[in-house]
Amino acid sequence: MKRAILILGFGGVVFGILAFSKSYFTPLYFEVPKSWPQPEYDFKKNPLSEEKFQLGRHLFYDPILSRDNSISCSSCHAQATGFTHVDHDLSHGIEGKKGTRNSLALINLAWNKDFHWDGGVNNLEVQPINPITNPVEMDEKLEHVVAKLQQSSKYRNLFAKAYGDEKVTSQRLLKALAQFTVSLKSTNSKYDQVMRGETSFDAQEQNGYVLFKKHCASCHTEPLFNSDKFERNGLAVDTALNDLGRIKITGRKEDHLRFKIPTLRNIQFTKPYMHDGRFKTLNEVIKHYNSLGHDKSLPKELAKPMNLSDNERVDMEVFLNTLTDKTFLFNPRFQFPRE
C-alpha cells in the first residue's frame, strides 16, 4: 500500500514537471490554406514553437555557420527575392567560390518531398548539412558549428529557451533551422486572393491564366505551382558545368538531364532562372518553352509546340506576376532578427 502511494506520488511529480515544461514553450500552429494539399513535412516529429522558430531564424541569418564567419544561409537566400540569390546565375559562397547551380527559392518548403535541383536531399531537416559542409559554400564542419554555438552565450540562451537546456547538438540545430524554413509560407498572392474570391484577374491576367493552365500547369501544378517530379526541359547541357541532373542521384538512365520542377510563386523576383540561372528574364524562359516541340527526348507535356503569339507571351508573364506575394516577401517575422 505504502509502495502504491509512493509510486502515485512520484508519478504526480513527473507529470507536474512534464506539464510545467510543456507550458514553457509557445506552440505555433501551421495553417494549411483551404483546398491545399496536406504538407509533406512531418510536424509531429518537430512540433513548432515560437522559441525554436526564433532560434532557427537567428541561425538562418548568422554567418557563424561558415568556416570563416562570412557566409550565412541568407547570403544566397534573401527574403526580398523569395529567399534566393538574385542576379547570380551560379551562387557564390566562401571566399567568392562558385558552385554549379542557381540557388533555389525557399517558398512553401513544407509541401516539398525532395530538395535540391537533383532531389538528392530527402528531408528538409538534413538539407543544411549540404551548404554548411560544401567547400564552395560554407566549408565548415558540423561538429565545429556545434562547438562554436556551444561557446556562444547568445546561443546557449536561445537553445535553453527552445529546448529547456543549453545543450547544443546537431539534431537540435537542424530541427530549429527547419522550423524557420518550413514556416516560409507564401499563400497571399493576387492569384490566391482571386481563388478565394476576394478580387478578380483583369483581362490580360485572365488570358494568361488560361494559357498557363493549358501549357504549364501539368508540371507546375496549382496551388503550389511545382511538382514532386523531375523532368527534362530541353535545355542544352552547359559543357563547362556538365550537370546531368538527377541521374547522379538515382543512377537511372531515364533521369538523365532531369531536374526539379520548382515553384513559380514569386517568380517575378527570383531571377535568374533555370538550374544554372542561364535566363535573366521571364521573357527568355517563356521564349525557350515556346521554341520547343517535335522532340522525342522531351516529356510528353513539352512535345507539342506551344505556338504562343507575342501578345500571348506577354499575357502569360502578366499572369505569372500575379504569383507575387508582397506579404511574404516583406513579412517582418522572416526578416533578420534585430536584438
Next chain:
Amino acid sequence: MTKRKYTVLFLLFCFQLFAQSNDSLNVNFKVVFDRFPLELNKRYVSTKKDTITVTAFKCYVSDLEIQFADKTVFKEKNSHHLLDLANPSSLQIPITKNSDKIISKVTFNIGIDSTTNTSGALGGDLDPIQGMYWAWQSGYVNMKIEGQSPSCKTRKNQFEFHLGGYLQPYNAMRKKVININNKSDISISIDVSVFFAEVTLATTNSVMIPGKIAMELADLSSKMFYSE
C-alpha cells in the same frame, strides 16, 4: 529424485548469483583479421597477397533481436548502434537483462533501414557528426573501411569503401541471422579478411556512392559476421 531437485536448486542459485554479478546481456562484437584481433594501422596480408593497413573501420548494426529457445523474442527498441574500431566501448552493446533462457538466434541489420534514412535530423549514434552520413545524397553509410595498400595505385595508396544506399534497387542494408546456443553474452566476430579475400584492390579501391558495386560489397560485408 531429491538429488535432482537439489541440482536444479543449485543451478538456479548459480544463475541468481550470475544475474546479480552481471545483470545485462551483452552483444559483443570483435573486429578481427583472420581470427586475430584487427589493430588499426598494423600490416596484414590478405589471401590475395595484398598487404593491407586499415586506418578506420566503422559500421552500423541495427534492429537487434534475440530469439530464445523457448520461442520468445526480445526486440531492442530504437536499435541503432555505431560500431567503431577506434572506440572499443562501442563494440559492446548491453541490450537487455540477463536471463537464464537459452538463446538460439541473434538477428540484426548491417546498416540503416530506409525509414530511418528519411527521418530527418537524428541524434546519438545516428548524429551526422559521427561521419557516417552523406549530405549531397541523403543517407547513412552502412559500413566504412579505409586504409592503405601498395596494391592500390591511388594517391597515398589509399582505399576507401563507404558502403551505403537505401533507395531500391540499391538498398545496401543486409539482414544477418546468427545461430547461437548459450545463455550468456553473445560474441560476434567481424572478419575484415573475408572482405579483402574477394576485393581486387588494384581495380576496386574507392566506392563512395550507392549503386551496383556497393551492393556487391554489401553482400560481401554480410559474410564478415559470424559467431565465435
